Amino acid sequence: MSKGKVIVVAAPSGCGKSTIINAILEAGDLDLRFSVSATTRPPRPGEKDGVNYYFMSEEQFRDAIAEGEFIEYEEVYPGRFYGTLRSDVDRIINEGHNIVLDIDVNGALGVKEIYGPDAITVFIEPPSVAELRHRLESRGTESPEVIDERIDRAEYELSKAPLFDRRVVNDQLERAIHDVHNLIDGFTSL
Amino acid sequence: MSKGKVIVVAAPSGCGKSTIINAILEAGDLDLRFSVSATTRPPRPGEKDGVNYYFMSEEQFRDAIAEGEFIEYEEVYPGRFYGTLRSDVDRIINEGHNIVLDIDVNGALGVKEIYGPDAITVFIEPPSVAELRHRLESRGTESPEVIDERIDRAEYELSKAPLFDRRVVNDQLERAIHDVHNLIDGFTSL
Numbered sequence: 396m397s398k399g400k401v402i403v404v405a406a407p408s409g410c411g412k413s414t415i416i417n418a419i420l421e422a423g424d425l426d427l428r429f430s431v432s433a434t435t436r437p438p439r440p441g442e443k444d445g446v447n448y449y450f451m452s453e454e455q456f457r458d459a460i461a462e463g464e465f466i467e468y469e470e471v472y473p474g475r476f477y478g479t480l481r482s483d484v485d486r487i488i489n490e491g492h493n494i495v496l497d498i499d500v501n502g503a504l505g506v507k508e509i510y511g512p513d514a515i516t517v518f519i520e521p522p523s524v525a526e527l528r529h530r531l532e533s534r535g536t537e538s539p540e541v542i543d544e545r546i547d548r549a550e551y552e553l554s555k556a557p558l559f560d561r562r563v564v565n566d567q568l569e570r571a572i573h574d575v576h577n578l579i580d581g582f583t584s585l
Numbered sequence: 586m587s588k589g590k591v592i593v594v595a596a597p598s599g600c601g602k603s604t605i606i607n608a609i610l611e612a613g614d615l616d617l618r619f620s621v622s623a624t625t626r627p628p629r630p631g632e633k634d635g636v637n638y639y640f641m642s643e644e645q646f647r648d649a650i651a652e653g654e655f656i657e658y659e660e661v662y663p664g665r666f667y668g669t670l671r672s673d674v675d676r677i678i679n680e681g682h683n684i685v686l687d688i689d690v691n692g693a694l695g696v697k698e699i700y701g702p703d704a705i706t707v708f709i710e711p712p713s714v715a716e717l718r719h720r721l722e723s724r725g726t727e728s729p730e731v732i733d734e735r736i737d738r739a740e741y742e743l744s745k746a747p748l749f750d751r752r753v754v755n756d757q758l759e760r761a762i763h764d765v766h767n768l769i770d771g772f773t774s775l
Contacts, residue, residue: 413728432730436737471738477730497728538603538687540622540667547626548661 399488400583401510402427403496404575405503406519407549409531411565415519416497418572425579428492430483433459433468435476449480466509467502481509488513493583500552503559515582517575518559522566524550589678590773591700592617593686594765595693596709597739599721601755605709606687608762615769618682620673623649623658625666639670656699657692671699678703683773690742693749705772707765708749712756714740 406412420427433449435456444450451459456476459465468478479496487494496506500518507516521527527549531542556562561578565571596602610617623639625646634640641649646666649655658668669686677684686696690708697706711717717739721732746752751768755761 411726413726413731416728429730469734471734472741475737475741477734497730536601536603538606540619540687541603544659544661544667547665551662551665 397491398513399491399493401484401488401494401496401506401514402579403498403503403506403514403516404519405498405500407521407527407552408545409527410519410521411568412497412519415572415575416495419576419579422576425583426493427495428487430479430487430494430496433478433480435474466506467498500555515561516559517578518556518562520553520556520562520564522564587681588703589682589684591674591678591684591686591696591704592769593688593693593696593704593706594709595688595690597711597717597742598735599717600709600711601758602687602709605762605765606685609766609769612766615773616683617685618677620669620677620684620686623668623670625664656696657688690745694745705751706749707768708746708752710743710746710752710754712754
């Protein structure tokens with residue numbers, strides 16, 4: 396059994412990343428898994444450790460951060476952490492499955508450093524910053540100031556695009572889905 | 586000239602807060618201002634210091650954080666900060682204008698501690714956590730895991746609702762806008 400591959404998809408907020416990933420997963424023709432996240436949230440009834448999440452105490456989680464065991468993590472409010480364990484990614488690829496990681500731009504580049512040629516990093520771009528601003532504004536749910544911060548962050552993230560293995564412009568959703576699908580299909584068939 | 590009032594509106598993500606605030610500002614019958622944010626972003630052509638933003642160096646910004654000069658701040662990517670200066674809020678209310686602060690739940694409670702009876706804190710609630718989950722899911726743009734994290738954070742924020750001066754349930758948007766408008770109108774007329 397050959398080892399699986401790591402596919403990392405990153406994009407500025409509002410570029411349609413989740414829509415593209417969901418469409419590819421729903422197509423169902425590629426062997427793609429998601430990782431099981433670790434969290435300090437207590438299990439809800441029926442949730443199983445290692446299936447829904449890896450449930451950890453705050454102390455365990457902080458220790459794992461200090462040991463560099465996370466590919467990425469986030470503190471969603473004080474004391475409440477979510478993260479992706481490197482050991483979980485290793486488990487999935489060692490079982491021969493491919494894994495999709497939906498993480499931020501800096502996290503994506505970190506994954507490439509760890510997994511090298513076993514990983515492909517894909518950057519989803521908006522057609523232009525002006526178009527991204529238009530998309531965020533047309534949602535009508537954010538204040539101008541929040542939009543300004545998003546654009547600022549997007550420009551920072553776009554400055555990292557040349558460091559990715561592949562870039563896909565989401566100017567037409569169906570084509571972008573098709574392109575990302577083919578990229579993954581090609582890479583996982585190597 | 587009497588001093589202006591501070592209105593703080595907070596809500597879990599997806600509860601319609603920005604939509605409600607925008608509708609009230611567009612109605613235009615209340616004397617409401619926004620603060621001018623401070624940022625480490627360089628000015629764009631045509632932007633004026635103190636009008637569009639207070640432009641600060643990263644060192645100035647970090648010093649201001651250390652001195653407790655910010656009501657709230659955020660690092661949108663490494664080295665790029667945005668925040669609300671207490672001195673700016675003071676300036677606006679000392680000029681006799683009311684100010685609306687659109688900040689997070691913990692930030693809102695901090696503002697109340699600073700401004701006491703000159704501030705009112707308003708919490709916008711979803712009809713239920715199940716309804717909030719439904720709203721986030723029907724957008725179709727977030728992964729199940731991101732939705733799970735949002736819900737977790739929302740539950741944490743909802744646990745703080747009893748600490749707010751007023752609570753408004755956004756089960757019907759027009760009524761919620763009406764209720765928040767009336768709350769602000771009543772408070773600023775005191």
